[in-house]
Amino acid sequence: MSTTMLPGQEAAAQSPGIGGNIRSYVARVRGGDMGALPAILGLIVLCTTFAILRPVFLSAINFANLFTQGAAISLIAMGLIFVLLLGEIDLSAGYTSGVCAAVLAVTMTSHGQPWYLSVAAAMLTGVVIGFVLGALVAKLGVPSFVVTLAAFLAFQGLLLVLVNEGNNIAIRDPTIIAIENRYVPPLLGWILYVVSVVIYAAVQIVRARRRSGRGLVADPATVIAVRVGVLALLGGFAVYALNLERSRNALLVSLKGVPIVVPIVLALLVFWTFILRRTAFGRHIYAVGGNAEAARRAGIRVDRIRVSAFVICSGMASIGGIVLASQASSVDPSTGGSDVLLFAVGAAVIGGTSLFGGKGRVLDAILGGAVVAVINNGMGLMGYSASVKYIVTGLVLLLAAGVDALSRKRAAASGLR
Structure with a gap:
């Protein structure tokens, strides 16, 4: 029957x-789809090592410090992931965050505007920057490396202009200060x-x-x-x-x-994950990053997708700049400096996002940001200088990029890509 x-x-x-x-899952890993596995294993190894060498690493106050130290980098990396998924790059994201933080400080401290209007002005500045960069890349065909390198240099000068050639602008608004300090x-x-x-x-x-x-x-x-x-x-x-x-x-x-910044980061993580995984826009991002010409022939507005990705990147950089301003309770010419960009790109790649486009998740920014924060925090507790921190972080980034390249080769050989 x-x-x-x-x-x-x-x-x-x-x-x-x-x-x-x-x-x-084992079959996917063997086929080259490593995902977030290297970042998770790296976190386990790093945390175990620092906990053994410096038990204070596991203290409650240091645990809270890890969240606040990695928040701004993770937020900027979230935006960078959208650009990296297209196989592009934004070298100006760090100083974009600094310029937006300066706009926040100037409008709030120098012009007496309430915090919410200053935040809106900072975020609007980020959106405008992203639209201009995206238009230059998508409409004029200028390589993103060149466009954003030029912006990287220009925004350093603009930041100096906004802070009056080197002044420190204090942030006194309790709402902004609370983001990273309450x-x-x-x-x-x-x-x-x-x-x-x-x-x-x-x-x-x-x-x-x-x-x-x-x-x-x-x-x-x-x-x-x-x-x-x-x-x-x-x-x-x-x-x-x-x-x-x-x-x-x-x-x-x-x-x-x-820390108040933690629910903010998690809310943005959920929002952008939903956008990438559950909307047509997210599917178009992956399609353009995988094969732009095929996406164009399928009817996807490739130029619009590229502009939108840069807008999201700079918009998230503006939020990262606000967090940086809250962390330091001030804005100066070093806000959003070159190491911010390097750490943010490093966080995205270390977390599992491919530099070649088409592969990555917003969660990668959190995982990679955690790795960067653990390295800086743990090595600081052990008394190492900034030079050693940079060397170790650079080696970890190189290792992550190498794993990505090898994974792509293995995936191609196994027919998964």
């Missing part, structure tokens, strides 16, 4: 379990954690049901449970550690709670 399965039931029957997902109340931190886990679980379940309903292979409940469990475990540990009292004298000042 035979039975006929409905499409959804057939898909569910064909869904691989945890073992099948593991085998599939914390979410512990109870609110736990509420945000629970809400985030519940939303993530709901999204995973709804996605699986929709795929089953369409007759497609969907992730089984066990795989979804593992994903949600890992997120809950890591997130719970982070919130618990950040809610510990970090002040040496809690009677005078209390330092506990999730």
